[in-house]
Amino acid sequence: MKLHNQILLGLILGAVFGVSAHVFARDAAWLGFVNDNVANPVGQIFLRMLLMTVIPLVFASISLGVAGLGDLRKVGRVGGKTIAYFLLSTVIAATIGMLLVNVVRPGGGMDPSLRELLLETYRSQAVGLQAAGDRTFGVNTFVNIVPRNPVQAAASMDMLAVIFFALMFGTALTLIPKERARPMISVLEALGDVVIKIIDFAMKLAPYGVFGLIFFTTSRFGWEVLRQLGMYVAVVLVGLLIHATVSLSAMVRILGGLNPVVFWKKARDSAITAFSTSSSNATLPTNIAVAERELGIPPQIAGFVLPLGATMNMNGTALYEGVTVLFLAQVFGLGLSLPQQVIVVVLSVLMAVGAAGVPGGSLPLIMVVLSTVGVPPESIAIILGVDRILDMCRTTLNVTGDLTAAVYVARAEGGWRPEMATAAQPEPTAAS
Ligand code: ASP
Helix, strand or coil: CCHHHHHHHHHHHHHHHHHHHHHHHCCCHHHHHHHHHHHHHHHHHHHHHHHHHHHHHHHHHHHHHHHHHCCHHHHHHHHHHHHHHHHHHHHHHHHHHHHHHHHHCCCCCCCHHHHHHHHHHHHHHHHHHHHHCCCCCCHHHHHCCCCCCHHHHHHCCCHHHHHHHHHHHHHHHHHCCHHHHHHHHHHHHHHHHHHHHHHHHHHHHHHHHHHHHHHHHHHHCCHHHHHHCHHHHHHHHHHHHHHHHHHHHHHHHHCCCCCHHHHHHHCHHHHHHHHHHCCHHHHHHHHHHHHHHHCCCCHHHHHHHHHHHHHHCCHHHHHHHHHHHHHHHHHCCCCCCHHHHHHHHHHHHHHHHHCCCCCCCCHHHHHHHHHHCCCCHHHHHHHHCCHHHHHHHHHHHHHHHHHHHHHHHHHHHCCCCHHHHHHCCCCHHHHC
8 A cells, every 4th residue: 555545544543543432432541541652652753753854854955945046146036935925825814714703703602601611621721821922022033033053943943043044054055165065065965865764764654653643632632622612613624624725726726837636636645744743843844755756846945945834834823813813802702893803814924924833833822912902812721622623724734835835936936847746756765
């Protein structure tokens, strides 16, 4: 069986067994044992195999991407197009969410006793989040992108700082004499190849890892809360679906010239990895492999656009943030005026840029948006019970959104043509 299908099977079986275990054996001791000693460890090993490649991969691919693009003006142009695309697709996503939540009004009729119950149940988690997210948006947000110490930035997985250092490194490489730069470029190329091999090892584990992660999540998930917040969850999911099938697909077709059906088929491994890990960072290695091998995107474009996208481009998160803020405002009977809603869209986009690509990375930032528009930030407790399932879905869109950006930039800049995606032959190690 192809690795693709094995991973898909892992996902489906993990969900079926996990939900069944939840229904039939929620409180059984054996389920806790299996989760603690089998499902979670296997999932975590897969996740860590991917995560341990992220820093060397980002460093190698961004510096090589910049060095490969050659002159600085080209780097600036590619960077400009990349960021313009990120902003456009994120604004569209957030707007879709806002329109839906205004039409459906999922928070309008929430029973106050349910509201209090949810607030009470998840209050302590919300307080922890607030402590974690106690940063304000201001000039220091930008100053902090420049690391004092790149090794420390790497050690704390501060992705924007690592990206900044890699950008500087790649740029400097193009400015020193060619014969001096060449050995460094060879080292970086070899580093990139080695890391891709490690990702291949990790992907061999993927069917089991995905099974473990999904089983662990679904068997412990509070499905009852899902029913209570059904309308809210439905609005987020429908919004994500509309963005994927309508706006992103249209952008792939119009800006990338690629048939969206082909695109979504090729993006499958990225989607499944994102869904099961809920982390853009952890999915970055797979995403780069998918872009190069499945879509035939040139490495200097994939290596430049996708690491930036993993931290800066979060379509799903922006949509989710907008919906959540408005939903919570509705729950508290606070009508937000049109200008306030525009502020929510703008902040959602900014916060999606700032959110870390880790599970629940956007939650502390949502609290900042909530307090800006006068909704009590602790009210995030109301939705925490369903967050994981929504995180899985929004991360899937975050990551596939990055791939659509790579398609667009590759076509606009990299000499890539849509036929190259159809013709791309995945390497046997990754896909078979
Ligand atoms: N989990 C998301 C990601 O990694 C971030 C978030 O929305 O919480 O892309």
